[in-house]
Amino acid sequence: MAGVIRLDPHNPTGEGLKIWEVIPPDWLIGPVPDQRGVKAFEHNGLCTGTWENHGGSATSNHPYPLFELMQLIDGEVTIVDAAGRKDVILAGQAFFLPQGFKCAWDMTKYYRKYFMTFHGEDYPAETDPAKLKCIRLISNPTDAELDDVSKPTDGVGTLEPHQRQNLAYESSDGRIQVGTLVSGPCEFPIKSFNRNELICVQHGTVIVTGSDHEEIFTAGESFFVPLHASVGWRSEGEFRAYFFAVWP
Numbered sequence: 219m220a221g222v223i224r225l226d227p228h229n230p231t232g233e234g235l236k237i238w239e240v241i242p243p244d245w246l247i248g249p250v251p252d253q254r255g256v257k258a259f260e261h262n263g264l265c266t267g268t269w270e271n272h273g274g275s276a277t278s279n280h281p282y283p284l285f286e287l288m289q290l291i292d293g294e295v296t297i298v299d300a301a302g303r304k305d306v307i308l309a310g311q312a313f314f315l316p317q318g319f320k321c322a323w324d325m326t327k328y329y330r331k332y333f334m335t336f337h338g339e340d341y342p343a344e345t346d347p348a349k350l351k352c353i354r355l356i357s358n359p360t361d362a363e364l365d366d367v368s369k370p371t372d373g374v375g376t377l378e379p380h381q382r383q384n385l386a387y388e389s390s391d392g393r394i395q396v397g398t399l400v401s402g403p404c405e406f407p408i409k410s411f412n413r414n415e416l417i418c419v420q421h422g423t424v425i426v427t428g429s430d431h432e433e434i435f436t437a438g439e440s441f442f443v444p445l446h447a448s449v450g451w452r453s454e455g456e457f458r459a460y461f462f463a464v465w466p
Contacts, residue, residue, distance in 0.1 A: 221411075221447030222426045222433055223258050225268055225332050225440040227291050235270055241277065248275040251325055259442050263337045264464065266416055266442045270330035271295075277323045284337040287314045287355075287396055287462035289418045289440065293329030297352040298322045305352040312355040312418060312460045314387050314396045318343030319350045332440045334416040334462050341393065341464075349387065355460050356398050357420055359384040364400060379404035393465040400458050408450035415463040416442050422457030426450070 228234060235254035243250070255269035263284075268291075279300050289312040297305045297313070300320045307313050309329075315321065317337065344350055356363060364382035380402040387396040398420075408427060417424070418440040426433045426441065427450040435441055443449055445466060 221428055221443065221449050223266075223442045223444070224433065224435070225258050225266065225416075225442065226256070227268060227330070227332075235268065238269065241275075245277045245280055246275055247278055247322075248326075251275040259444060261444070263339075264334070264414055265336075266334040267332075268330070269333055271325050271328065273326050273328045275325050277325070279320050279322045281343075282315045282317055282319045282321060284335045285315070285317045285341075285394060286333060286335045287416060287460070288312065288331045288333045289460060291330045291332065294327045295329045295331075296324035298324060299351065305354065307354075311357070314353040314355065314462070316344035316349055316351075316353070316387065317341075318345065319352070321352065332416075332418060334442070336394070336414075336462075336464050338464075341389070344389070346390070353386050353396070355386050355396065356384050357460075358458065359398055359400065367399075369406075379406070395461075395463045397461060398458065399461055400456070401453060402456055403454055405452035406450050408448055411443050411445060411447045411449055413463045413465045414443070414445045415461055416440065418460040420458045420460065422455055423453060424457050424459070425452050427452070 235256050238253035238255045252272040257267040259266050290307055290309045292309050295307050363384045367383050368379050368381050383397050383399045385397040419435050419437055421437050424435045
């Protein structure tokens with residue numbers, strides 16, 4: 219479907235994930251890891267797809283060179299900050315690393331993930347000490363952890379939306395946002411998308427529509443909508459999803 223890109227946990231060609239570029243040797247502690255991946259979309263400093271590491275290595279502490287959201291599909295990985303604090307991420311969980319956060323990776327175990335990375339010349343690295351950390355996304359926020367972000371349907375949709383979100387990260391200019399969206403039944407008309415966004419569905423069903431086709435996404439599936447894609451979307455029941463959005 220033009221405009222919406224489904225991320226595949228293996229490789230949509232059926233060939234499996236391909237050998238990935240090597241991590242810089244001066245970053246590594248231990249052997250060069252066996253990395254494999256597939257890029258579903260890459261343009262203007264943004265890349266999204268599926269990646270896996272077969273373990274056996276770790277990295278030294280370095281400032282992270284880009285912004286990245288990851289949801290683990292399988293396995294386990296540990297992020298270690300400069301003070302030695304460890305965040306262990308397991309399958310089904312999602313986390314975000316801001317550009318500029320100094321951290322190391324313990325990749326001694328197998329893991330596979332959906333990811334979206336972004337680096338833009340006019341998007342500065344994070345400098346707020348409170349935000350320079352491994353940021354876990356909340357899978358199922360409580361009512362107290364959610365803010366209302368309901369938007370009008372421009373009078374076209376038949377289902378009035380009730381949407382709330384837990385914003386895990388927002389850049390100082392508001393152009394980068396990461397969090398968890400909780401939506402009731404809704405319908406939005408087809409229009410030009412005003413941002414790049416990765417969406418990882420955690421619960422329920424989302425139907426994304428184009429001019430002549432629609433795609434159905436359910437829990438455990440992820441998709442990417444590029445800037446200016448002509449899409450609409452709807453849900454007949456509640457759905458919940460992680461998101462990473464970048465505005466121009």
